[in-house]
Amino acid sequence: MKRFAIAPHLIGLYPLGMMTIFFLGPLAFMVVVSFYLRDPLGFYKVDFVWENYGKFFSSFYYSVSLRSIWTSALASLLTVALAFPAIFIIVGMRRKWQLVWVIGLLALMCLSEVVIGFAWVILMSESAGIPRLLGWLGLWENPRSLSPSRLAMLIGMVSLGFSLVALMFYPQLSQRDRAIEEAAQTLGTPPAKVFFKVVLPIFRPALASSLVTMFVFYLGVYVMPTMLGRPQDWNMSVIITDKAVEQANMPLGAALAVIMLVFTVLLIGGFALATRKEGAK
C-alpha cells in the first residue's frame, strides 16, 4: 500500500498562502463590498443587494465596456504587430547590438506610465511638440495639439506595452530552431515570405497568447486614457476609479470591477480551452 506523504503537499501551502494574502483576500473583500448598499450621504452600509450589478446593464456602462474591449483589442493587436517584427530583426543582429537593444527595451520598461504619458502629452502639444515642428516645416498650416484624442491614447498604450511584448518574445525567438527557415531560403523563398509563411505560423500559438496577455493588460490601463484620451475614450478602469475614489461609491466600483474580472477570466478560460483543443487535433 502506498503511503500518503504529507510533506510534498505542504509545499503547496506556500503559493496558496501568498495567493490568499495578496490576491484572494482582497478579491473576496471586493466581492463582498460589491453587494453592500451605497449610502449617498455617507459611505456604504453592510447589506446584500444586487442593485450595484443591475446598474451595469444600463446603456452607459454597457457602452463604456464595449469601448474598453475594442480599444484594448486594437492596442494589443497594434503592439504585437509592431513589437514582434522588431524583436525578430533584433535577434538577427550580432550579439553586441542585441545587448544594446535589450538594454534599451528594459530601460523603456522602467519608465512609469505617468512619465511616458506626460512625454507624449508634450510631444503632441501644439506649443512644443510634433505639430509645432510640422508647422515650422510648413507641412501643417494651422498646427493643433494632437492630444487628447483616441490616436494619442493608442500611441501611449502601445509605447507602454511595446517593450513588454518584445522582451516576451526575445528568448523564444533567439533560441528558435532556424533549420526550417534556412531550408525555405535555400529553396529560394524571399526573406519577407519566409517571415510570413514560416516564422509567423510557427509562432502562432505564442502570438495568440501574447495578444490575450496584452488585451488583459490594456483593459486595466488608467493613466493613458486619462492623460491622452478624451472623455469619450475613457475606459472602464477610469470609470471604476471615478465611482470608487472620486464619488466614494465603493459598492458600484467593486461591482464593476467584479464584472470586468469575470469577463477577463472567461476570456482567458476560453482561450485556454481553444488552444487545448487545437493541440489535441
Place this chain on the structure above:
Amino acid sequence: MTGMFRGMTAIAVTGLAFAAGAAQAEEITVSSWGGFFEETLAAEIYPGFTETTGIEVRSIAQPADQAWLTQLTSAARAKKAPADLSLVSDEVLARGRTIGLWAALDPQAMPSTDFLKDGFVKADDDGTFAVAALSFWSTFVTNTDFRAEAPESWAELWTGDWDGKLGMASAVNSGLLEITAVTHFGGYEIMETREGLEQVIAKIAELKPNVRLWYRDEGQFQQGLESGEFNGGTYFHDVAMLSIYDGNPIASTFPKEGGVLSDAYWIVPRDSKHGEAAQKFIDYMSQPVVQAEMARVLGVAPVAKRELMDLTEEEFSAVSNDLEPIRVQTEIHLREGDWLADKYLEMISR
C-alpha cells in the same frame, strides 16, 4: 509622495529627540491638500502657531477629497486618526458628518471664531463639528495672448470665439452646472428637479465643440493655458494669480454673474487624541491677522470678517471680490449624486 517622505522624516526626527531624552512638546498632525498648498502652510503659517502655543505641528499632505474621505473612514473603523486636523471641502464635511467621522468641538475654547463671517462655525443638533479655514474662487481664466480683453459674462463661454480651445474641469461638482444655471436659467431653482438638471446638462453639452480638454488634472490645464494650448476655461483663482505673478500671459476674471466660491473647513477626526491642541490650532487659524496672512501668501480668500483684517484694497481684490458668488449646490449634489454624476459623465463622454 512628498508628504509621505516628509512624514517619515518627522517621525525619524521625533524618535531621535525622544532617544536623547529631550523634553517632548505636544505635537499635532495637520493634513491639507498636497503640493504648494501644504508646503506654504507648513513654511509660512504653522510656525507662528508653534511660537504662540509651543505646540509642534507636523504637516502632511492629503489626497483629493473623496479619496481622503475613504482613508478617513477606514481609519475610523480601526479607531485611528490619520491626522489631528484636516482641511476638507463642504461635500466631504457633509458626508463625514453623516457617518460620524468628526469629533465634537467646543466653541468656547475657540474664541477667535467670533471673528469669522456668519455661518462659518458649523453646528447641528449634536453640536459644533467644523470651522471654516479658507475660501477659494474659481474664475473665468483666459490666455491674454489670444484675447486681450477680459470676458464680462460666463455666457461668453458659449458665445465667444475660443477657436475650439477651452479647458473645463470634468468633475460634476466643479461649479459648471451652477454657472450654467445662474447664467442661462436665472438661478439654482432649475436644479431642484431632475428634468431641470437635464436641461442644464443639455446646455453644457452645447459647449462641447469648443472644449478641447475636460481636465481631471489641474496641472495639465494650467500648463496648456500658459503655453497657449488653451485659450480659456474655468480655473482656481489663487493658482491662476500665482501663475500671473510668474509672468505668464493669463487673466483671471470674475464675470458679472460672479465667480464660483467654495469653502474649506477644519475638522478634527473623531479618534484624534489631541482635541484640545487641535482647538487651539483652529482658534489661531481663525484670527484675522492669520487670515490676512494666508490671503497674502496663499492667495486664498479669507473667511474672517473683512473689516477686522488689515488687508489693503489692492490685497483684498487680488484674492477676493464683493460680488455675489456662485455657490456649488452641495445639497443637490449629495441628493442626486450618483444619478447626476452618471448623466454628466454621459454628456461629456458622448
